[in-house]
Amino acid sequence: MRPDSVMLFAAGFGTRMGELTANRPKPLIPVAGKALIDHALEQVQAIQPRRVVANLHYLPDQIRTHLAGQDIAFSDESNQILETGGGLRAALPLLGDAPVFTMNTDAVWQGPNALHLLQDSWNPDRMDALLLCIPRENAVGHAGQGDFLLDGQGRLTRGPGLVYSGVQILKTDGLASIADDAFSLNLLWNQMLAQGRLYGLTYPGKWCDVGHPEGIALAENMIGYRHV
Template sequence: MRDNPKSIMLFAAGFGTRMGSLTAHQPKPMIPVAGKPLIDHTLKIVKDAKIDTIVANLHYLPDILRSHLQDKDVRLSFEPEILETGGGLKHALPLMSGQDVFTMNTDAVWRGPNALTILMDQWQPKDMDALLLLVPQSNAHGHSGNGDFALNSSGQLTRGGDLTYTGVQIIKTKAVQDIQNDVFSLNVVWNEIAKHGRLFGTTYPGRWCDVGHPEGIKLAEAMLLDV
């Protein structure tokens, strides 16, 4: 049986500036979509995947999220300053267990199979230092601009291409700990991993909606209702 990651980091610390007035008095993960906060959509996926340890980072208006999460079995990693995605994960690692962990953004809504179990099925730690979940642009709702990555025939990733990163991955904690800075993006980690041919990806067969901006709310609700 493959030794799948048992911890997940949920990114919830950002200011949500693209949301404008919607985040003036609440953090972005608390914005309601289809009747419940964004972070609750994420937590359902996590719970369904039976992840043992859930960690969320906090910074902007932290008391609101702290109160919402207090009875949801989520460990909290408070950041006195924004550490970006890589630095936030590095800061939270003492709250997590295992050599490999999931990370997941909290500003997206999904329709289709469980994103985390798809990664579990594809994870090969002997060959990979990170496995990113990607979606073709045709199934990426609310996302503008070009894709982020291209996949080769072996599943390795290169920059560019028409596949969009969904904000979900498995990554080895050593790759994060090896970065000496305290504030850094996960892009820095991925670049180092890619140098050794150990940055991999797999595609999501369902639909994904970016809810990082106000227009994404209606798009996500329509996607969830679409039959």
């Protein structure tokens, strides 16, 4: 079954951004002349999904206003932030039962469309998830050792190596078996890892996670943006 819906994670507080998120949600921070969430939507709109859903928690009305007039549904987490796994499960009535794309809203890309690449490589007979990963040398401003190792068959294991980009295709069936209300998608990945059904794809371009204020200038420099 092909994924035809996209979940945008837009509910976080963005605390690492400091004063930049004191009165504005992180997805609305401008980078290269447009909000971070609009960089994500550029990727999304290219695949023309059936449905796009964004979850909301911190300063949600600002995001609703920014996205007004677009065909985007909202999953309201005002009462409790649910993390990635709980947030995705809460949004399933809007997303449907098919595998979904999930996408963080705090990155800038230089290269081919991230969702197209996943779409072209998705094989539901072998895969329960397909994660788009970045070689460390192409993960601009990322200081960590990486998240995953990729074997010759495309399967992932945990370890220093590739950096998870925040974009994936994921089957959601396993979410029902997790007891917690708020939880990370890492719990679902662990199930898939144990069954040898967590796969990865290496992104051939560059990527910048705008997770801290310095990331704004790094992202703009990566794509050659110049302020006027």
